[in-house]
Amino acid sequence: MEFLVASAIGILTASGLYLVLRLRTFPVIMGISLLTYAVNVFLFASGRLVIGAPPVLVKGVETYSDPLPQALVLTAIVISFGMTAVVVMIGLGAYLGSDDDHVNDPADEVAQRGDAS
Amino acid sequence: MMHWIIAPVMLPALLAPFIVLAARHHIGIQRVMSLAGVIALIGIAAGLAVQAADGTVTLYQTGDWAAPFGIVLVGDRLSTIMVLLTAVLAFFVLLYAIGSGWDDRGRHFHALFQFQLMGIMGAFLTGDLFNLFVFFEVLLIASYGLMIHGGGNTRLRAGVQYVLFNLLGSTLFLFALGSIYAETGTLNMADLAQRATLIGADATVGIRVAAVLLLLVFAIKAAVVPLHFWLPSSYAEAPGPVAALFAIMTKVGAYAIIRVYTMIFPPQLEATAGLHGTWLLPVALVSVALGAIGVLAARKLDRMVTFSVIGSMGMVLVAISLFTPQGIAAALYYMVHSTLAAATLFLIVDLVRHSRRDMVLGAQPPVAGTALVAGLFFAGAIAMTGLPPLSGFLGKLLVLDAAYDSPLMVWTWALILGASLVNVVGFGRAGSVVFWKAKAVPPSDDAPADAAPPHPLAFVAVGGLLALLVAHTVFAGAVHGYTTRVAAGLFAPSPYVDTVMDTPGKLSESKEGE
Numbered sequence: 241m242e243f244l245v246a247s248a249i250g251i252l253t254a255s256g257l258y259l260v261l262r263l264r265t266f267p268v269i270m271g272i273s274l275l276t277y278a279v280n281v282f283l284f285a286s287g288r289l290v291i292g293a294p295p296v297l298v299k300g301v302e303t304y305s306d307p308l309p310q311a312l313v314l315t316a317i318v319i320s321f322g323m324t325a326v327v328v329m330i331g332l333g334a335y336l337g338s339d340d341d342h343v344n345d346p347a348d349e350v351a352q353r354g355d356a357s
Numbered sequence: 358m359m360h361w362i363i364a365p366v367m368l369p370a371l372l373a374p375f376i377v378l379a380a381r382h383h384i385g386i387q388r389v390m391s392l393a394g395v396i397a398l399i400g401i402a403a404g405l406a407v408q409a410a411d412g413t414v415t416l417y418q419t420g421d422w423a424a425p426f427g428i429v430l431v432g433d434r435l436s437t438i439m440v441l442l443t444a445v446l447a448f449f450v451l452l453y454a455i456g457s458g459w460d461d462r463g464r465h466f467h468a469l470f471q472f473q474l475m476g477i478m479g480a481f482l483t484g485d486l487f488n489l490f491v492f493f494e495v496l497l498i499a500s501y502g503l504m505i506h507g508g509g510n511t512r513l514r515a516g517v518q519y520v521l522f523n524l525l526g527s528t529l530f531l532f533a534l535g536s537i538y539a540e541t542g543t544l545n546m547a548d549l550a551q552r553a554t555l556i557g558a559d560a561t562v563g564i565r566v567a568a569v570l571l572l573l574v575f576a577i578k579a580a581v582v583p584l585h586f587w588l589p590s591s592y593a594e595a596p597g598p599v600a601a602l603f604a605i606m607t608k609v610g611a612y613a614i615i616r617v618y619t620m621i622f623p624p625q626l627e628a629t630a631g632l633h634g635t636w637l638l639p640v641a642l643v644s645v646a647l648g649a650i651g652v653l654a655a656r657k658l659d660r661m662v663t664f665s666v667i668g669s670m671g672m673v674l675v676a677i678s679l680f681t682p683q684g685i686a687a688a689l690y691y692m693v694h695s696t697l698a699a700a701t702l703f704l705i706v707d708l709v710r711h712s713r714r715d716m717v718l719g720a721q722p723p724v725a726g727t728a729l730v731a732g733l734f735f736a737g738a739i740a741m742t743g744l745p746p747l748s749g750f751l752g753k754l755l756v757l758d759a760a761y762d763s764p765l766m767v768w769t770w771a772l773i774l775g776a777s778l779v780n781v782v783g784f785g786r787a788g789s790v791v792f793w794k795a796k797a798v799p800p801s802d803d804a805p806a807d808a809a810p811p812h813p814l815a816f817v818a819v820g821g822l823l824a825l826l827v828a829h830t831v832f833a834g835a836v837h838g839y840t841t842r843v844a845a846g847l848f849a850p851s852p853y854v855d856t857v858m859d860t861p862g863k864l865s866e867s868k869e870g871e
Contacts, residue, residue: 260521260525265517268521269521272521272524272525272528275525275528276528279528279531279532279535282531282532282535283531283534283535283538285535285539286535286536286538286539287538287539288539308538309535309538312487312534312535312538315487315491316531319491319494319527320524320527322498323494323497323498323520323524323527326498326501326520327517327520327521327524330501330505330513330516330517330520331517333505333508333513334510334513334514334516334517337509337510337513338510338514343517343518343521344518
């Protein structure tokens with residue numbers, strides 16, 4: 241199971257990074273979503289992998305799963321959900337305003353500005 | 358239990374929804390409420406700072422749960438001084454926003470402003486790393502709204518870049534937190550400080566990765582050079598008062614570096630030896646150099662100021678990365694200066710924007726009232742470039758003095774002094790082109806439509822910030838004495854750790870021992 245979880249995190253992160261490095265807004269947002277999935281699974285794994293163990297105290301049970309990462313993941317899911325909604329809205333606004341969904345600055349603007357950023 | 362320590366978080370958190378729900382159609386009521394909230398914040402922050410001045414560490418256990426089970430807020434000298442700085446800065450920025458009418462050019466400026474304050478205050482006060490992440494997100498999501506306040510295509514586009522960069526930073530933050538939790542089993546800062554010392558020399562791989570990941574996250578926030586790309590566009594395109602408020606956001610990153618890398622991963626900790634202590638100083642020096650190059654190369658006034666902010670953050674990080682009490686004391690002094698100077702300059706640039714077609718550094722016909730703005734720009738430039746008589750000069754001297762014993766002393770002195778010269782040249786060029794050469798250009802017909810001079814309140818705000826800079830210079834001895842005590846406290850964190858870990862609460866071992 242360790243291999244399964246580790247490779248899932250790795251593949252999600254790699255695909256996410258690949259998409260984030262694209263030029264257009266939509267793949268970049270998809271990439272960010274994949275990265276947040278990867279980090280959520282990673283947070284779960286940070287509490288050690290156990291199957292079928294309760295997170296709260298139960299009489300006669302010796303093995304527990306760590307409840308804290310579950311709380312952290314829940315928070316992270318909510319936050320990343322909100323953030324994705326915001327970036328979709330801002331990205332849509334920028335696209336509708338300029339008919340262009342590239343993430344980088346247009347070439348003529350960079351030339352006119354003439355600096356390294 | 359002292360409840361005042363949570364007030365800087367709760368007050369804006371309660372005020373903001375009230376502004377949205379009750380006063381959304383009345384800009385006047387919004388302004389009054391927002392101003393009253395910020396003034397109350399200054400009072401609370403000053404009270405907390407006075408309380409912490411003698412070294413008392415105030416602890417607030419949310420829900421009365423003992424650390425490390427509950428989330429704690431901690432007010433020590435470093436936190437309270439940053440909270441006070443934020444509150445004072447927010448007051449003047451708000452005055453400017455009202456005076457210049459920026460708050461009326463889009464909706465919900467005041468509510469977002471209060472949420473932003475809530476996030477910043479929480480980030481300074483929290484004693485828990487995951488809670489720090491949450492407050493980072495609160496301040497970021499409010500800053501996304503503020504950043505695109507007023508709309509416009511270039512601003513939205515810069516906003517997309519800013520949001521995406523910060524989302525990546527947040528993801529990295531979560532990876533860092535996951536690794537730290539996997540290695541130590543806790544995210545409470547004081548608990549971490551204790552547990553990090555227990556990690557054996559043969560099992561340091563995980564904690565070293567976590568420490569570097571965390572440093573990367575804070576370096577993104579502090580705009581240290583290879584990770585600074587988000588800053589120039591977003592600060593230049595953001596509305597003037599928003600950019601001025603953002604001056605404190607880079608300092609949140611610097612604060613987090615100071616807090617985590619003096620308390621949890623101090624330089625003498627064996628598990629993380631040779632990481633940040635070795636690498637932070639060179640990249641900070643590169644930041645100083647790149648800031649200076651950017652100032653000289655920029656073709657627009659607002660971009661020039663953003664690069665001077667990068668250079669100024671570089672200075673702060675040079676002082677921090679010495680990781681000596683003297684260095685941290687200098688960093689804190691310079692950090693207060695850098696926040697005020699950057700905010701002043703962003704506001705002045707916004708004043709300049711009022712009377713020009715665009716911000717390109719080129720001669721344009723003069724507009725009535727330019728003399729005052731030119732004078733203010735001159736004072737702001739003196740502060741930012743670190744010329745005497747303002748506090749930038751003293752701060753730079755302190756940093757140079759602290760770097761005297763560093764192995765990279767020659768590089769540090771050469772780069773800081775060289776960058777100062779380049780900054781002076783860059784600002785001098787910009788000032789003379791924008792204000793003096795204007796006289797050589799005949800007035801044209803296509804003057805900007807909104808050439809009406811801004812309300813006097815805007816000038817009051819800028820003047821107030823400049824007065825603070827003067828005060829920071831005049832009382833430099835007292836301020837530096839205080840930052841020295843703060844730094845000494847940071848390198849002896851046992852009062853902080855003991856207060857957090859030993860205060861009884863629900864679930865604490867001493868109380869529920871049965």
